[in-house]
Amino acid sequence: MDAELKELYQQVILDHNKNPRNFRKIENANHFAEGYNPLCGDRLNIYVELEGGRIKDISFQGSGCAISKASASLMSSIVKGLPVEEAERLFEKFQAVITGKINDEENIEQLGKLAVFAGVKEFPSRVKCASLAWHTMIAAFKQEDKSVSTE
């Protein structure tokens, strides 16, 4: 594979695409939102169980490209157990990295496992794939019980 392409489709992303974590429905979820990317027709449901301002459990279902699926999978693994505010802060940083607004090693490293998405910034048409799960999760926090669009 080409080096730039390898940056986009890192092994971690390919792995999460094949074996997505938290790919299920939470029956007793108290927050839910549906994400939609009109560009590719992808739909993503995010289920959240909040308890005392913390994310007790989070899961997702839907169809999407490798980037959006891996992003939902990694996001759910990482934010589980975090306070809502911290997940929101993480999203801001994540968004800044994938759009290329933050480009320094230190900041990217702070993202931990999420740093694998840094390669997305070279593919402007795919930024929305990486951010769909996050937008949908934020919407779910606010209990906006409706469809979220990336447009």
Added chain:
Amino acid sequence: MATEIINNNKRKSTGFDVNKIRADFPILKEIIHGKPLCYLDNAATTQKPQAVIDTIVKYYTSQNANIHRGVHYLSELATKEFEDARIKVKDFINASSEKEIIFTRGTTESINLIANVFNKAILKDGDEIIISAMEHHSNIVPWQLIQDQKKIKLRIIPIDDNGEIIFDEFIKLINDKTKLISIVYVSNSLGTINPVERIIEEAHRHNIPVLLDAAQAIQHIKIDVQKLDCDFLAFSGHKIYGPTGIGVLYGKEKLLESLPPFQGGGDMISKVTFEKTTYNELPYKFEAGTSNIADTIGLGTAIDYVSQIGLEKISLHENEILDYATESLLQIPELSIIGQAKHKSSVISFVFDNIHPHDAGTFLDFEGIAIRTGHHCTQPVMDRFNIPATSRASFAMYNTKEEVDVLVKGIKKLIEVFN
């Protein structure tokens, strides 16, 4: 192997030399991500031969002026070049008069024009328009816009699992409220060639006019509007090796005469006072404002280029490529072809068991392969087949079997990485 294929191409297609044609398209020499460009996105837009590029450069370099009312040399020259392009279009589709050729921005504007003037002059509450389930959004939304003002009904001809319209269902949709049948000639997402002759015949039995969206047909199928007897026909210049931003609406003279103007402005009038304006004669009645002169002349050159090679020879070659590609792609077990109509034009849509079209598109791009991924502006088709999107390879006269091999090799690599 490579020379063998090239020789084959030369021998089979009687004088059709694909390498000679490729040499006319400078962009085909581009290197993309370190690989030779393999351009298979022709249903989105075709590349332009040097002759078309030269025409536009020449126009702006030595012919540019506004047309029709100027008395100076350049204006007369530009007017002649512009009107010559209209004659070329007329001859190309065998219209009976230049009056029947209206220049628009493209297929979309042509359809919007008809929707707009039908709304003004013909449609009443309760009227119905028939379209098909495989229409491009540009033949759905203009009719829905009318629905904001009037209670008109859109009736949809259903399609079967192969992507063919169900003709018996079409017949059932016709009634005395039907005011127009507006249908795509060749589907941009499925490749289906619709039985437009039969549709027109059936429509005319009930005195209903037919609008053909020929955006994906004009570059592949020889169209004779008099023989077809369609009432309106819309197409875009950029799909037939011409520039973007220029398109055509053909309409039968009598019908166009009876319809009111689309937009108001210069060029479309014969006399203006503050009390009353009389409209210009056809086709100018429908061409308000300064036209896209350079690209119209460019379209004329594109039509010359296609005519010189011959649309019959072109479609013979393209069908050979389509058959070869279909055969090759069917060998890949992880892939299914969406749209398996008996009569198809050079479009193949496909999906993978476990790979999203957008991943395929990005991955193949790095092999130098340009294909389209997404819903192709036909979301109802995607819903019909219960898929979010497809990958689509579409062929033009300059594509080769070797390029199909490059695509197949790229797809095999893709499957290896993603499965």
